[in-house]
Amino acid sequence: MRKEVSIDSSHLNHTVSSIFVILLFIFLSCFSCFFPDITPHIPLLTERVGLRWRDLAGRLGFSTDDIDGIVSGVRYHDDQSYCTAMLEQWQQRGEGEGILKLQLMEAALSDMGLEDIVHVIHERLDRLVAGLEALVKTQEFITDNMDKDTIVRFTEMRGRSVKQASSSELLMHELVDCIKTPEDYDYLLQLLEESGQHYLLKEIKTFEPTSHKEPKVVPLKRRPHHRATVDADESTAKETSTVIIATPSTTMAQSVSSNSAQIVSSKQKVKLMFVGQTGSGKTSLCLTMIGGKAHTEDESDRTIGVDIRSYIDQTHGVEYKIYDFGGHDVYHYTHRFFLTHLGLYLLCIDLPGYTSGEFQERVGKWMTSISSHVTKPSLIVVGTKSDEGDVMEKIALLEKDIKSAETAVRQALEKEISRCQETLDSREQGLGLRGKDDHFVGLSREEVLDKQTSLQKLLEGRPGNLIDVHILPVSSKRNEGIDVLRAKMAEIVQERIGVSNSRQLPQSWSDFDNLIKQVTSESYLDLTECKQRGNDVGMDNTDVLNALEYLHVTGEILFYRHIQGMEDKVFQDPSIILKLFKQLFRHDMAQHLQKEENLMPTDRQQFLEEGVVSEEFVDAVLPEEAESFQLLLPLMKHFGLCFNRTVTMMANLPIANEDEIAAHWSDTVQEGTKEVKLIMKSLDVNSGHPVGLGESLACRMVLMSEEGRRLVKRNAVINRMGMMDVMYRRLNNEKEKRTQQVRTSDKVVDEIYLRADNKEAWRGMKELVKKIKPCLEEYQARLSEDSVTVTGEKKLESIPLEALHKHTGEDLDKIFLGEWAESAGSQVYPVLTK
Numbered sequence: 089m090r091k092e093v094s095i096d097s098s099h100l101n102h103t104v105s106s107i108f109v110i111l112l113f114i115f116l117s118c119f120s121c122f123f124p125d126i127t128p129h130i131p132l133l134t135e136r137v138g139l140r141w142r143d144l145a146g147r148l149g150f151s152t153d154d155i156d157g158i159v160s161g162v163r164y165h166d167d168q169s170y171c172t173a174m175l176e177q178w179q180q181r182g183e184g185e186g187i188l189k190l191q192l193m194e195a196a197l198s199d200m201g202l203e204d205i206v207h208v209i210h211e212r213l214d215r216l217v218a219g220l221e222a223l224v225k226t227q228e229f230i231t232d233n234m235d236k237d238t239i240v241r242f243t244e245m246r247g248r249s250v251k252q253a254s255s256s257e258l259l260m261h262e263l264v265d266c267i268k269t270p271e272d273y274d275y276l277l278q279l280l281e282e283s284g285q286h287y288l289l290k291e292i293k294t295f296e297p298t299s300h301k302e303p304k305v306v307p308l309k310r311r312p313h314h315r316a317t318v319d320a321d322e323s324t325a326k327e328t329s330t331v332i333i334a335t336p337s338t339t340m341a342q343s344v345s346s347n348s349a350q351i352v353s354s355k356q357k358v359k360l361m362f363v364g365q366t367g368s369g370k371t372s373l374c375l376t377m378i379g380g381k382a383h384t385e386d387e388s389d390r391t392i393g394v395d396i397r398s399y400i401d402q403t404h405g406v407e408y409k410i411y412d413f414g415g416h417d418v419y420h421y422t423h424r425f426f427l428t429h430l431g432l433y434l435l436c437i438d439l440p441g442y443t444s445g446e447f448q449e450r451v452g453k454w455m456t457s458i459s460s461h462v463t464k465p466s467l468i469v470v471g472t473k474s475d476e477g478d479v480m481e482k483i484a485l486l487e488k489d490i491k492s493a494e495t496a497v498r499q500a501l502e503k504e505i506s507r508c509q510e511t512l513d514s515r516e517q518g519l520g521l522r523g524k525d526d527h528f529v530g531l532s533r534e535e536v537l538d539k540q541t542s543l544q545k546l547l548e549g550r551p552g553n554l555i556d557v558h559i560l561p562v563s564s565k566r567n568e569g570i571d572v573l574r575a576k577m578a579e580i581v582q583e584r585i586g587v588s589n590s591r592q593l594p595q596s597w598s599d600f601d602n603l604i605k606q607v608t609s610e611s612y613l614d615l616t617e618c619k620q621r622g623n624d625v626g627m628d629n630t631d632v633l634n635a636l637e638y639l640h641v642t643g644e645i646l647f648y649r650h651i652q653g654m655e656d657k658v659f660q661d662p663s664i665i666l667k668l669f670k671q672l673f674r675h676d677m678a679q680h681l682q683k684e685e686n687l688m689p690t691d692r693q694q695f696l697e698e699g700v701v702s703e704e705f706v707d708a709v710l711p712e713e714a715e716s717f718q719l720l721l722p723l724m725k726h727f728g729l730c731f732n733r734t735v736t737m738m739a740n741l742p743i744a745n746e747d748e749i750a751a752h753w754s755d756t757v758q759e760g761t762k763e764v765k766l767i768m769k770s771l772d773v774n775s776g777h778p779v780g781l782g783e784s785l786a787c788r789m790v791l792m793s794e795e796g797r798r799l800v801k802r803n804a805v806i807n808r809m810g811m812m813d814v815m816y817r818r819l820n821n822e823k824e825k826r827t828q829q830v831r832t833s834d835k836v837v838d839e840i841y842l843r844a845d846n847k848e849a850w851r852g853m854k855e856l857v858k859k860i861k862p863c864l865e866e867y868q869a870r871l872s873e874d875s876v877t878v879t880g881e882k883k884l885e886s887i888p889l890e891a892l893h894k895h896t897g898e899d900l901d902k903i904f905l906g907e908w909a910e911s912a913g914s915q916v917y918p919v920l921t922k
Contacts, residue, residue: 126179126193128269129209133193134171136205139638141171143630147196148178159650163542163868166429166463167637212270219273220264222295227260229291238283239263242276358581359428359643360399360408363458364436365450366416366675369472371395372564373436374412377574382567392670394419394426396643396662404578408432409643416675421739421780424727424866425665427461430641432468432580434573437486439471439479439561447489453779455493455551456770460778460867463549466580474561474569483559494554497871500771501547504873508540529884530891530903539890549869597635599625601644604660611664611716615656653722668713668720672701672737684708699740701730728784728863731791736800738783744801752798752806753815753841762849763879766857766889768838771871776836778870782818784863785838789816792859812844812852849878850897857892878904 126133137144145155158177162169179189190213194206223230243266267273280289362370371391375383378399391414399408411426413419435454442450451469458465469490471483511528528536560576562569603621604613613621622632633649636658640647646659659665674680681692687708694700706714724730730737757763770777782803789805790797796808803818819837840860844852853876864870874889883906895903902908 126175126189129190129193129212130172130175130179132208132212133175133205134168136202136208137171139167139634140200140202141167141174142634143200144171144196145174145178146630147199148174148192149181150174150178166868168463215270216267216273218296219270220267221297222292223264223267223273225295226292230260230263230288238279238285242266242279245275356406356581357642357644358406358408359411359431359641360577361411361413361426361431361433362436363413363423363433363454365438365454366414367441368436368438368450369564370434370436371412373434373470373472373562373570374399374410376564376567377570378410380567382565384565392674394422394666394669396666401574401578404574404581406578406581411643414675419673419675421727421729421783422669422673423457424461424780425646425723426643427458428641428643429462429465430638431462431643432466432577433458434468434470434577436470436472437559438473439482439486439559440473440476442482442486444485444489447493451486451490452493455490455554456772456776457778459549459551460870463545463869465551467551467553468573468576468580469557469559470573471559471561473563473565475563475566479561483561487557487559490554490557494550494557497772498547498550498555501543501550501871504771505540505543505547508536508543511536512540528888528891530887530894530900530908532894535890535894539888546869546871594631596622596625596627596631597638600627600632600635601639604645604658607660611659611719613658613660615658618658648723648726651723651726654726657719664716665720665723668710668716671710671713673739681709695737695740697740697742699730699737701735701737725787725791726862727866728780728787731787732794738787738802741800741802744799744804748799748801749804749806749815749817753813757843757879760846761843762846763841763843764849764853765842765877765879766840766853767875767877767886768840769873769875770836771873776820777838778867781863781867781870782836782838784866785840785860786816786818788860788863789814789840792856809852809856811848812842814843814856815839815841817841847897850892850900854893857889881905 133144134141142155145158150158154177155174158170158173162173190209194209197203197205239262243262263276267276277289277292280292362374364370369384372383372385374397375385378397391412394414395412397410397412399410400406401408413423413426435451435458437450455467458467469486471479471486473479507527512533515533528539531539560569560573562573564570600622603625604618607613618636619629619632622629622635627635636645636647637649639645643662646662646665648654648657678696681687681696684692688704691702691705691708694702695705701717706717710717721730721735728738768777786802786805789807790800792809792814793807797806798808799806805816807814817839819839840856842849842853842856864872875886876889876892877886878900882904884904887900887903891903892900899908
């Protein structure tokens with residue numbers, strides 16, 4: 089039988105396009121040293137590859153150690169940050185450059201079944217080529233007629249300055265060199281239109297090749313069954329459909345298998361979290377939404393810990409895994425276990441009961457807690473109990489307070505960013521570092537730039553809808569406003585969390601999910617066993633890890649791979665943790681324990697007053713959860729919920745008063761001893777640190793030594809570690825009163841002190857900071873202003889925490905005495921004091 093040779097027209101078109109790109113770049117070489125690479129495509133790749141970045145990294149030549157190094161080396165622990173860091177590293181590697189680099193990337197993406205990303209890259213290149221071709225053909229007209237101020241504005245927005253360019257040709261050189269992406273080209277046209285240079289805009293667009301304007305359809309290759317699913321057409325959609333993978337601004341790309349591949353549910357899976365103060369109507373709203381009819385919970389029937397429910401919105405095609413959080417303070421410590429970047433948050437606020445004076449309790453702390461864990465969270469503010477009188481004034485007041493609070497946070501961040509820039513400008517001009525005028529003494533120029541970038545990311549990661557917030561009023565009692573809320577939820581799922589119907593979850597992932605959930609006889613599965621089950625359905629180990637992380641962030645399972653002692657455990661049923669927490673964290677704990685007939689009064693009193701969980705307590709109160717309790721101890725210790733071999737619950741410890749602290753920590757520092765202090769302040773002017781941070785820090789301080797403990801309270805720990813004395817304390821100070829507002833807020837400041845021999849103090853503080861680092865990493869988006877200071881003679885008040893590990897103890901002493909100078913090339917920037 090004669091075989092027919094078919095030619096993929098899309099690849100032929102792309103080959104022709106690539107040849108044109110090469111010729112165009114050669115033609116442009118007289119203007120620019122422009123070479124295409126993957127840098128302009130990194131945001132796109134980060135968005136589309138998402139959870140599968142490890143798979144891509146392996147195909148690009150990264151080893152397991154390389155990947156682990158990427159995970160440990162980034163500040164923000166999410167797949168977007170990991171993927172971005174990996175791609176930036178790969179771009180610097182020597183395996184090819186220019187178009188060859190793009191071809192290597194396209195080959196890796198195609199092998200993964202992500203041809204739609206390749207298609208988008210092709211389209212972007214086509215658009216870029218069209219724009220560059222138009223500029224080349226109109227270059228003489230541009231250089232003769234374009235307003236120089238427009239070119240200066242365009243190039244400066246892209247990090248270049250052309251004010252000193254001596255000729256129109258050099259201006260054109262810089263202009264073309266700045267156009268790396270289609271967005272750059274579009275922005276140039278926008279500037280021309282805004283500046284009234286319509287004649288130039290018209291001339292350039294006249295020369296855009298029309299052949300590049302029509303998008304090409306790239307037929308997708310057939311992939312092995314274990315990599316993908318198939319598209320369901322309208323005729324089969326009623327019986328079979330596709331799984332949609334939902335990621336925050338990131339998506340799993342479409343892949344195609346043989347026609348015999350089976351297809352799974354089309355519902356988008358989203359983790360939906362109800363948060364808010366106790367009594368705000370979360371559970372009533374949840375049950376009204378699920379049941380489709382009015383429902384109100386009894387006031388006495390409060391949620392214990394967290395309840396998990398499932399809800400399918402058939403109208404909008406979304407499957408929600410609902411986490412209904414209890415609102416009492418005691419439950420706040422456990423919320424951190426379940427906050428993930430892939431989720432939708434409903435912040436419920438009791439409209440009739442709201443006052444500005446209670447903003448922090450009802451709104452502020454929830455916004456702080458969510459935004460400290462999640463970058464750019466998807467958040468809807470819901471006003472409950474709208475049936476109780478005229479609530480329009482309350483809605484207006486609440487919207488005003490939220491906008492005011494969010495504006496203040498953004499202004500605080502912008503102020504810090506401006507401080508970074510002022511420091512950079514001052515050093516660039518050789519003005520030196522003038523004590524208090526330089527807030528970043530001890531950091532090099534590159535480190536200040538890194539801090540500025542980090543602050544900018546925090547600013548960009550704020551919830552986008554709080555500046556112009558619109559409260560959605562609902563009434564569970566009358567089943568009013570629920571449909572509007574559902575539609576808004578679905579809209580956010582589609583725009584920010586969800587994906588289009590063309591992007592599918594691999595069939596093997598669904599099979600794997602079903603396999604591990606069939607295991608009900610064991611509390612957890614070992615990671616090795618999970619990998620084997622994944623191999624059984626055609627997955628490699630990287631796919632298994634990707635699938636586990638996806639199932640974790642969608643709320644289907646619990647998998648804490650980054651926590652020591654938990655890295656090999658996969659909890660296929662999240663309720664194992666919830667059942668345990670419902671026994672250990674209750675707002676009615678005293679009454680609850682009274683019902684436990686087998687619990688001795690001494691054990692009951694010891695738990696309620698000192699937080700001690702004795703073996704007798706476990707036997708009496710946790711008979712069914714005893715195994716889970718031992719299993720989850722590493723997790724609870726990591727989050728600062730408990731410490732000791734005889735477990736002590738941090739949340740149950742009493743608060744220390746000033747006299748108790750003073751009895752164990754003198755204000756006088758002995759001769760020959762140095763006291764170094766770490767001050768941890770929040771930039772959030774409306775709130776303190778996120779819930780749980782203080783307890784985590786206190787727990788870490790307790791665990792440093794069992795023999796040296798002198799004071800162990802919830803807000804203060806004094807311990808002795810070798811020859812060093814350490815103290816953690818939490819202060820509520822800086823009472824802030826706001827004009828035109830009733831509310832006040834106690835700014836919380838966490839302080840850690842260390843006293844040691846003069847020669848050992850700096851080394852000891854460095855070691856101490858390393859020990860508390862895991863606590864800080866849990867709050868990856870925390871708005872912090874952390875600094876270090878020292879007792880004794882000094883001319884400088886404090887230095888940034890980041891500077892601590894950059895210098896020797898001797899240099900740190902010099903910095904505080906004003907005797908240190910930072911070298912930068914041939915320049916030296918002395919620290920000047922007023």
